[in-house]
Structure formats: C-alpha cells, structure tokens
Amino acid sequence: MRRPGLVWLVLPALFYGALLFALPLALLLIGSARGPQGWTLAAYSRFFAGSYAWGVVARTLRLAALTTLLSLALGYPAGFALARLRGRLQSLAVAALLLPLSLSVIVKAFGWTVLLRRDGVVNLGLQAAGLTGAPVRLLFTETGLLIGIVNIFLPFMMLPIYASVRQIDRLLPEAAATLGGGPLHCFLRVVLPLTLPGVGAGCTLVFSLAIAAYVIPTLLMGDAYQTLPTTIATAFLYLQDPQRGAVAGTVLLALSLLVVGMSAHFAARGAA
C-alpha cells in the first residue's frame, strides 16, 4: 500500500462495504443495546433469561461443530485423493465438485426433503441394501439434517484441502520414505502438518456457513428446531421484535468471530 494510486483502486469496494454492510451492522449492534433510557444491556438479559436461548445457542454450536467434523472426516481423504488424480480426470472431478455450488441452497435443501422422505431414494436404497426392513424416519431428524447439510457444505471443506495437498512437493513423501519413514509416519510428520492450513481454512469456512445456516435447518427440520439464524428470522418476521433479532444476531456474530479468530490463531502457530 505504499503507492498512493492503489488507494483509489480499493475505494469503490470500500465504499460499497461501508455503506451496505458496515453501516447496517453498526445499526444492528446499536439497536441491540439501546433502550428508551439510553444504553442498556436489558435486551441481552431478557434474551438469556430463560433456558430457551441457551438451548438455541447450544443447538447452533452443536450443528456447526458436527457439520464441521463430519465434513472434515469425509472431505480430507476425498480432497487428498482429488489432488492426487491426474490430468483430465482431476479437471472433471473438480468441475463435478464446483458445479453444485452454482445451484441455490434452497433448491438443494428442497431436493434433500424429497430424497429423505419415507418413500425417498435414501430409504429405498437402505431397504434395497437390506439394511432396514421398514422405512426409516430421516426427514425432520438431526441425522437427516446432517446428511443434507454436510452434502451441501462438503465442497467448502474439500477445496482448501485439495489446494493444500496440491502444494506439497511430491518428492517430500518420497524423501520421508527414503529416510525410513513408513506410510503412517510420513503422513503424520509430513503430509498432515503441511495440509493443516487447508484443514484450518476448510473448517473455518464450513463452521461459518453451518453456524449461519438458515434455509437448510428450516427445510429439513421445520420450525421446532430453532438455531440462532432461525431465531433471528422469527424475531423479525413473526414476533416483530427487532431488538430480539438484533441481540440474537450480535450473539451469532460474536460466536463466529470467536471461532474464526481461534482458527486463525492456530493456523498462524502451525505455520510458524
């Protein structure tokens, strides 16, 4: 940023961000802490008064954490394999991974409501494989929600891991082997440390997406399953209580920042 000309290049984006994002965000924060008599945290104590809000926060964190862990468990080996594919096969696989991202989340979530029905493809498959005699209830269960949400967010885990594996010099595992390191030693001491930045980025992305997910829980779980995002929507749309919405929004923001900040901290330590 030493050249003053560069400032002008950032200015439009800065202006856009300030006017349309930072300003509303500031208004939200202010709104959550303003009462008739001036500054007050009364709305926060009201929000956290019963056990209901704590349940919502816990459910939100649980959903985000489970989604992240499952995506990591599925996404790490897959992202690794993707990076080791050759030539055209790799281009095809990456395209197949990216293509669903062009589809609206609403469409994908609706798709899952159809797939998870008692007479849906998932149940038909389970029965055909002999894993279950009668149809299993999946829609409006946490299992069904996790199946859908992991499917939709998995690319955000795989892509950073794929990118970090691709950056590893292919000679490094060979060098580790010639030094007497078996496959497990090589993975734990060479591949894993070098892919941690990708793991960190993937976890941050999926966690941020999952903690803020609104459409997917709403469609796959219904109104009974309240998370922070659905609480915000309910407050604004049905309860007509913008302050309650602002408080829930601020709590969600704080949680997201906390997690992203922590992962950035660990990533920096891992890189050093």
Next chain:
Amino acid sequence: MTQAGHLQIEGVARRFRQVSVLDGITLAVARGEFVSLLGPSGCGKTTLLRILAGLLAPDSGSVRLGGRDLGALPPHRRNVGVVFQSYALFPHLTVAGNIAFGLRARRQTRAQIDSRVAEMLAMVQLGPLADRPVAQLSGGQQQRVAIARALAVSPDLVLLDEPLSALDRKLRETMQVELRTLLRRLGMTAIFVTHDQEEALALSDRVAVMHAGRIAQLGTPQAVYDRPATPFVLDFVGQATVLCGRIAAAAGGTVRVDTAYGPVHAPAALPQGEAVLVAVRPERITLGAPAGAEWTGVTLPLATRTYLGSRCLLHGAVAATERATVELPAAAAGDAAPGSTVALSWRVADTLLYPAPPA
C-alpha cells in the same frame, strides 16, 4: 571390482509406455566406492537411481545391497539415503528437524537423536543455524542440510541425484571437494547421478557413462577419458579431434588410415578398407610434423584461435561431420594463425579408432 559387490545390480530393465528407458543394467559397486552415473538427460540415470531407492519398481532384474535382495523392500526398509536434486527438504521443519527426521522414524531416543543431530550439524558446519526454518537458508546451506539428513541415519548406500546442479559454479566446486572428502571419511558407498562430465571425472572412483538406457562404458575417470569405448563416450566426455577415414593398410597391430588431411597411424586390428573415425584428445596434440615412428599426424587449415589465458584452443577447418580441436599451453601455440595451414602431430598410441557409424 568384478567380484560380488556391496551393491549388485543385475540386468535391471524398465519401460515407460513401451519405451525402454533402462535396457539391462548390470553394475557392481564395492563398499566405500564412489560411482558416477554420467549421461545426458533421458539416458535413464535418474530412473536407475529411483529403482535403487525403491521409488520405482524395475520390470526385470535384481538389486542386492550388502547381500540383501532389495526387490521386495519398500523404500523405508532399504536403508538407502537419497540427496534429491531439489533437496526436497521438509519446509515445516527446522534444520535440526530435517536432520532428525530419519532418526525419529527409526524411533531412537531423544538423547541419541540430539547427539547425532549435533554431530551431523558440526560435520556440515551448520551448527549455528540448527533452529532456522530451512526456507531461510541459501542454496549451499540447503544442500548441506540435505546431505546431513541423508547421512544421519548411516545408510548402507547414498544416492545423489545431481545434488550440485542448482548451485552456482564457484560454490559447486567448493561443494564437490567437501562432498567427496566427507563421503570418503565416512567410507560411504555412493552413487552420484550427473550430466556434468567434469564433475563425474573429478569426484568418482569409477564412472559409468550411460547412453540410451545402457552403460556405454564403465571405468576409472582416466580410462573413460583416455580410452572412450564408443564415439558417444568420446563425444560426451571431454573434447576431441575426430576425422573420417578409411583403413588403407594393416600390419603388426597398427593400421594406416587415410584421411582427407593425410595418413594417420593407429594401434588397432581392423580389416583393410573399413570406414573408420580417427580421434585424439585435444591436449595430446602438438604443433609440428611427426617426430619419428612413434608419432603420427595430419596437416590442415586453421579456422579459429581462442586464447584462454593459460591455454590456447585451435580449431581446424574440416568437414561438417568432423572436428579438429587442439588444446595447447598458450606459450606453445606460436604464431599459428587462422587461415594458415598447420601440421599437427601426436603419439600413435594416443590415436583412438572407431568403426564409422552407419551413414
């Protein structure tokens, strides 16, 4: 050196997509010996190195090291160290961490590892840099870390894949001497892959010149330079004067070859009438007519004269398929000037003779 070696390579062959890259390599290397695989890119030398390390499986043939058949062993059970061309240092580890890698893989105790790492650091003179990330090191320092890392585990064999090619010339020469001294002190058996003939001649106990997947010649640096087995070796190792001719007479173990620049005598037994290449190393040639029966020579016009300080290079004007290169001490070059015709002579014993390649 033909008895069973420490390293015994027998008929190793490898193809890639129908193309033969290694075509039956057989080579025995004694314990503590330093052997170079010298050849142009694509000659198969790196493929052979990867097969020895276990990073690539041969299609046929066997490799034995210290009496063990390496065939079925994966790389991490071979105890064969490799110094890679690009070093392949672990970027997330420090200098000490890189050197300790193999020791950790062998589950040595912390105390054993620390003392061995300190020993290796001292050996390659990197002690003060032990805790630096390897990315902060210069090329020469990275090179030393790569060598220390490969040697720390006391391998039965160390493979060096053009380890000096990324260094600038001055540093390369220093590192050559350092590397050779170090390996000799440790009594390490080493296979050194290079396309740099000077490097191969300077470092090796023996040189295997590779060409198109085969060993074209195996011998001491002096044997390879003085008595190249094929025109390829003659061409690849050092410079040479090479003239086309035909055998005009053969008697008593010597032949007379008629060239466009006069008759040349050579010690050989080839039938009369055969088309041949006559060759001689540039520094074996002196100016002037042959002085006696042990000498032979040609007369040809000079094209260029290049002054190199201590030495002087003369190039003759000869046919496109031929080369005439003379290397003289600068003081002995006299007034031989481009355009003039000069008499060149050398000992009959120094004449090299090869059947002419099919046109």
